[in-house]
Each structure stands twice: as structure tokens, then as C-alpha cells.
Amino acid sequence: MSEKLREMATSQYLRALPITAKRGDIYDRNGILLAGSNTVYTIYARPNSVKDKKATAIQLSSILELDSSIINNILEKNVSEVKIKTKVPKDKALQIKSKDLSGIHVVESIDRVYPFGEFLTQILGFTNIDIRGQTGIESKYDNYLTGADGYIYTMTDVSGREISNTLPLSKAAIDGFNATLTIDYHIQAILENTVYKAHQSHNARAVSCVMMDVESGAILGIAETPSFDLNDIPRDDASKLLSLSRSKTISDVIEPGSTFKILTAAIGLDSGAITAHTTTNCPGYNIVDGVKIKCWRTLGHGHQTFAETVANSCNVAFMNIASRIGTEKLYSYFEKMGITAKTGIDLSGESSGIRIPATSVKNVDLARIGFGQSIALTALDLLVSSNIVINGGKSVVPYVLEYISDVNGNIKYRNYPQITNGIMKSDTSKIMINALEEVVLSGGGKNAAVSGYRVGGKTGTAQKYENGVIAQGKYISTFLGFAPVDNPKIICLMVVDEPTGAYYGSIVAAPYVGEIFREVLPYLGVIKNTVEIDKPVIIMPNLIGLRQYQVYSTMKELNIYYEVVGDGEYCKGQLPVPGEEITNDVIGLVSF
Amino acid sequence: MVLRRNIFLTAIALSLFGIVMIYSASSYSANLQYGDEFYFVKKQILAFIVGVTMLLICSKFNLVILNKLKWPLYIFGIGLLVIVLIPGIGSSVYGATRRIDVGFFSFQPSEIAKFSLIILSAGIISIHPPLTVLNIFITMIPSIIMCVLVMLEPNMSITVCIALTMAIMTIAGGLSYRATFIIGLTGLLSIPLLIIAEPYRLKRLMAFLNPWDSPQGDGYQLIQSYFAIGSGGILGVGLFQSNSKYLYLPFAESDFIFSIIAEELGLIGCVITVLVYIIYITTGFIIAIKTHDKFKSLLALGITSLVGIQTLVNIAVVTGSIPPTGLPLPFISAGGSSLIVFLAATGILMNIESSNRRTCFEC
Structure with missing residues (x-):
């Protein structure tokens, strides 16, 4: 009883001023600082302990460049403790400290800084006024990043006046842990630049690009526009901030269009519904249950080999493939491959895709799903599902955090690649990789070709739906690319939302992936293995x-x-x- | 001689100890309020000097004259109690009008009045022992009048002290068991009535039962007292090291000074303080028993009982054993009039003891 009373009494007699713990830094995989903390100073007053309020206000106003009447008003408040100014730089804080003004306290606190400003914005996220994570990595790993605050205790009387003959006690702060991401600063910079350029060139509504390490699932970069500078967060407009800070790559569901054909073709091959030798005739349309569904080339593609159907992106061929697979098998592959499911990335706010329940799928729906309509998934899901196809049939779980370490570099937590073998046959993967290379060599992916490297990929152009109806003139153009073909290392998905003017994925999205690969492949040290030949003019x-x-x-x-x-x-x-x-x-x- | 010395030394020791504790408890608040950390100490020292003078006078005073002056003294006391109730004369603090301010110094009439009643009652009972119903009424009427006046201030705690002292004196005067029982029962039954009459008493009662229900309201003072006592533990935090005195504990230098003693000097300090009181009270009772003169014997009993009861009630309040009431700790609490009359009463006790020995020499 006595102990408890003493404890309660002591907590009553002591007033605590916080010493903010240093929030952990966030680094890229190379150790480049992406989010750090500056020590700034907060000036507090205990108005009851301020002897000469007018003089104190005048002294503070000259240092803090604040109006002395404002400070005086703060000092006249009848509260035990009040903030005068936050984010005061060190030199000014030291000046105030040296004046030794009664009742005025200088306390260290933390200001979050993002050295690259508008960079990896949606993934890094930001903190609130109290420097607690609000979005992105800052929020997801907040418990690691936030340390434990310390306190300076001083004895005061009942109204907060300090008692002069007591020594202040203090409890040191414990600094937060650092986070190292899978993101590569250099790759991210390339993605940021390219996405910005694509956004400008096509006057698009939004552009995003995500690149992943094929074998591990480590995310190397995610760039999205429109965006904002993390050092200048638009907090005034909550709904705008919400939409800009949400990662569209993981939370927006899109109808993928032709890019989805990668999955249809792979499932067709893997399930045995078709072979690499299956040929298709395209008259320019297909009639399913009495409904005429046109191929994008109304003239038709004629007789095509499997590789040609992929290169031509022939809708008729993919309707046929889907019909041959059948709903049951197709959906069992969706299940296995995680198509329309959440990928499990270590970020908050991931959405799952949308698909028609298996029992409600009509033949028309099945045909449409074959070429990427009547189904919707996140860009990340499209990327991760396609990754199975080019990764020898192995699935990965994408992740952005490499590890958490303490101040001394001891690892406190680590994400390991989660690889599942045998989702698809490796033969399926080989056939698909070659077919997708063909798309870049002679089909709609030509613009993604990189001289000296073997690149594979697939374009997509999907019409947007608004309230269940096709929105005229609104498209989502995509390109999913990977390289190098003989041993895929990186996979990249570019999404251009509502480009104005030209809207084909081959024109709007593919060239940018080409540009990205042109820079990223040499950076990753991938050796050029094709001879560059001068094409005839x-x-x-x-x-x-x-x-x-x-x-x-x-x-x-x-x-x-x-x-x-x-x-x-x-x-x-x-x-x-x-x-x-x-x-x-x-x-x-x-x-x- | 030993009895006389015991009474004298314990009273002086308690008073001096009180001055030290008042300094500790009030230096901070006095400095804030009056700009002088010795404000209360100076007043207490002045009262102590006056009190010791009174003690010396009272110890030589012929007690026969005192017996003769019992009615004028009583009327004087009643007069003061009436004056304090006249609007504009008495000064109100916390809804109660208990003090008369005479410029350089203010005092509580009830402090003086209660001793005038003890003198009167001792006189009446010695002549009209409470053996008949008529005599009981004669004894009780002056007490009832005074109690009513004190209740009008209102000051329930002093009323209770007066009533209990009177009860002890009446029983010692020869009251039968039956009468004791009937009067006692009436007294007990009147307590709920007094509580109903003033709702603040019920609130205080509740606060005493569970102060943690309203830590910022009615329970505040008691909780602060607990904090002080709890912080003190066995050995205390050390003289002058109290934290409660930084305005956390209201009335730290007066009604709640025992909490500061407990905080600074711990259980050991409390036990020693209580032991000194026990020596004083025991000595007082021995004097009363040894005195053959009925008036003097009853007078000694009355004075000693009052000191005992007031000490007991005060300590019970600060430890949360009974509902809080404002009652000073005899000799120790800051308060000039209280210290002066208790020292004067101590002088009377010494006087009675001396007169006993003189009588013995005569016989």
C-alpha cells in the first residue's frame, strides 16, 4: 500500500518533458538513405515559472523571429505546460538555452526528412505530427521504426511551478530500428523518371511502373504519378492526400486486357488444352452462344501458329484457348497462381481482384476472360502471376522490406523470399518465354526491344468501365516485360491510365519499358548476348x-x-x- | 512535582515541535502568498510567547476565583459566539463563519468558548451532581446552547468535541448507567439528523468512504493526505523534505499538519508524537483523579479530555479513519488562538496539581 501510494504521489509531484527517441532510418538495398530524421528543438514554457513574462517574450521573439505579443499571449496562459515553437534549429535552440530563462525549456525532438522528396512516395509513406507512421513502410513497420521516448522529470508544485532546489531526473530515449528495403535507389530513379516522362507525354491520368526480381519476389522499384513531395505533404486536402498516398499498384483493380493473354496461354499449355503446335484461324470475330465478339483486327488474322497468336495478340485465338481449358480448370489455375487473390506483399492496403464466381461463368464470359476482359486484378497481381509463367513455373511472394536492424547493425527481423515450386511446368515456361520474346521481336512489343539484350513481353490495351458501361475513349495501356530471355532476372509492368491521343499499349507503354530495360540491364551487369546489327533503312x-x-x-x-x-x-x-x-x-x- | 513537570514539558515540547513543523509545511506557500516564508511561523511564535505567559498566569491563579467567575466567563464565551455570527464581523472561509478578525490578529471564538463551558460545567456539576433529572438538565442546558451556536457557524467537529467532553465530565460527575445509555443513544441518533441538515456532510462522508471516486473533488484532500503518509513510510522522507507542502495538500500547516509529520518523519515520528500526547493526557487524568476538590477535579478532567478527544479526532481525520472535518491538532497546528488557550488550560492543569500538594501539606 505504502509503495503504491508513494508511486502515485511521485507521479503527481513530477512533471515530465519528453526526449523524443530517434526514429529509425529507411535505406534502399545499397544503404542509400531514403527516410531519415533531423534533430530539431521544441521550445516549451511553464508559464507559472516564468518570472518576467514581457522580457522573456521579447528575448524569445528576437531569436525565434516570432511576434513578441504572440509569445506573451502564450506565456499568459493558465496552463502548467505549453509549446511555444516546434522545429527550431540547433543554433537558435542553443541561443535560448544560453539565456537560461526561467520557466523556458528546450527539448530535442525529431523531424522526418526524405532526402529525395518526391521519390517512392506511396511505398515509403509518411508520418503524422507525432512522428508515428501513417502510410506505407512508415506505418507498416512503425513499431520497429519508433523507439521509446525518454523523459526529463522535474519537481513542481501543484500548479506546475518548478521547485528550485531539486535536481531534474531523466530517463534516456531508446532509438528506433532502421529498415532496409529491397528497393534499389538507382532502379527507382530510372522508374521515377520514366513514369514522369510517360505521364507528361501522354497527358495521362496516372502512370505507374513496378519492377520485381524474378527469382526472389523482391520489389526493386515502384514509381507512381501523380505524386507529391514527402517533405511537403499536402495535409490540407485530406481526400487528395488519401488518393495520392495510396499505391495504385497494389490497391487499384484494373481490367488487364491483352496482357492477361500471357496467363491464358500459359494455362492453356500447362493444362494440355493446347500445345505449342496448335494453330488457329481468325476470321476477325468469334460467335459464342450467339454473341458475336470481334477480334481487335476486324479483318482477321487468318491461320496462325501458337507463337503468332501471341505475337498478334489475336482475341479469337484466346477465346478459343479459354473455351478449350474450360471454366473449372481455368479457375483451379487462378486459385493455384493466386490470380485475383492478394499477393501478400508487406504493405498495407492491398486489394484482391474481382472475378465472376465459377458457377456463374457463361461461355461468353469464359471467352472474354481469355483475352483479359470480365476479370479485374491489381497491377501487382498481374505482375506476380505473370512472373510464375516466366520463372519456370515457380511462384514468389513480393516484398519490399529486406531487413530491420538496430543502431549497431544487428538484424532484428528479415524477410526471406518465399518460393513455391511446381505451380506450372517448366516446359510451359520455356514455350511462353519464347512466344513472349517473339512479341518484342515482331509483334506489338517491338518498342520494348533493347539493342543487345533479349527482351520478352506483352502489350495490353483495355477499355475502362465506368459504372458498368464502357467509358468511351478511356483506356488503360499496359506493357509487361522481362529480361533477359535466356535467364529472366527482372520483370516490369508499366500501366498508363487514360492516355490522351494514342492509347495502344504498344505505343504508350512498351517504349518506356524498353527505355527502362536499356538502363537497368547494364546497371544490373547483365551481359549483352546478341549481336547488334544495323537494320536496313x-x-x-x-x-x-x-x-x-x-x-x-x-x-x-x-x-x-x-x-x-x-x-x-x-x-x-x-x-x-x-x-x-x-x-x-x-x-x-x-x-x- | 513530576506530574506538573510532565504536563509543562510535554505541552512546551509539542508547541515547539509544532513551530518547526509549521515552518516546514508552510514556508513554500507562505512565500508565494505573503512573500515571507516565516509568515505563519512568526505568528505562531508570537502566540507561543503569549500562550506561555498565559500558562504562567493560570498556573498561579487562585482557582476559587475561577469558580466564581464561571458564569461571566461562560457569558463572555457565548457573547463571542453570537458576535461571530453577526454578518460583517465574522470572516467566512469555505462557507463557514468561524473567526473574528480584530485587525492585527484573528481568533476562533469557539476555541475560547469551549474552555469557558468546561469551567462552568465543572462548577455546576460540583454543586449539582447529575443524580436527578433536574440536575442533569441544569448541567446540559449551557452545553446545548453553546453547541447550537457552534453548529450555526457551522463547525461540526468542535461541536462533537464539546459534546464528548461534556459527556465525559457528566459521567464522571456521577451520572447513572441508565441515564448514560439514554443520553448516549439520543446523541447517536442526532448524528444522521445533523448530516441530513447539511448535504455537504453527506458528500464528505462519501468522500471519506471512497476518496478515489472523486480524486479531484471531495476526495482530493484525503488522497493528498494518503500520498503524504504513504510517501513517509516507516522512516519518513526527512525533515523539510515534504513534497505535499508544494500546495498539493491544503491546510498542510494547520488541520493536516499530522500528514506532513508522517511524510517527513515517518511512522516513527508519528509514534513519538502520539506518545508525547499520551504522557500529557495520562498525566492530566492522574491529576484529575488525585484531586479531591470536585470542581478542580472535573476541571482537570474536562481540559484533559478535550485535548485527548481533539488529538484523536484530528489524527483520525488525516488518516481517513473518520470523515474529514476541520479541527486543529492541539499545540502543533498553526493557529494562534488555539495554541494560546491550550497553553492557558495547561497552566490551569498545573495550577490544580500545585493546589493538590498545598492541600496535602495542610492536611
């Missing part, structure tokens, strides 16, 4: 006035991949313009 012919099939045969002869706009009979416009000197790795755009 050709003169772009005049296509204006030609019929659709004439354009098709002309371009096929020149081996130029092109996208079609409109469905008129005759060619009305073309890019590149007639007479321009080109090589056959350009992608043409022809309007009818």
Missing part, C-alpha cells in the same frame, strides 16, 4: 487510299508491325508519313 510507302487488306500485305512484306484506328474501308492517314526513312522496328499507326 527503308522508305515508308504511301498507304493513303489503300484498302485494309492492301495495307496489311504491304506492311507484312516490309515486316512492319502497325496498329489500326477506325474501321473505314480505305486508309485515311498513316504514321510514319510517306517517304520517311525508317527501319522495320518502328510501329506504324494507320487510320481507316
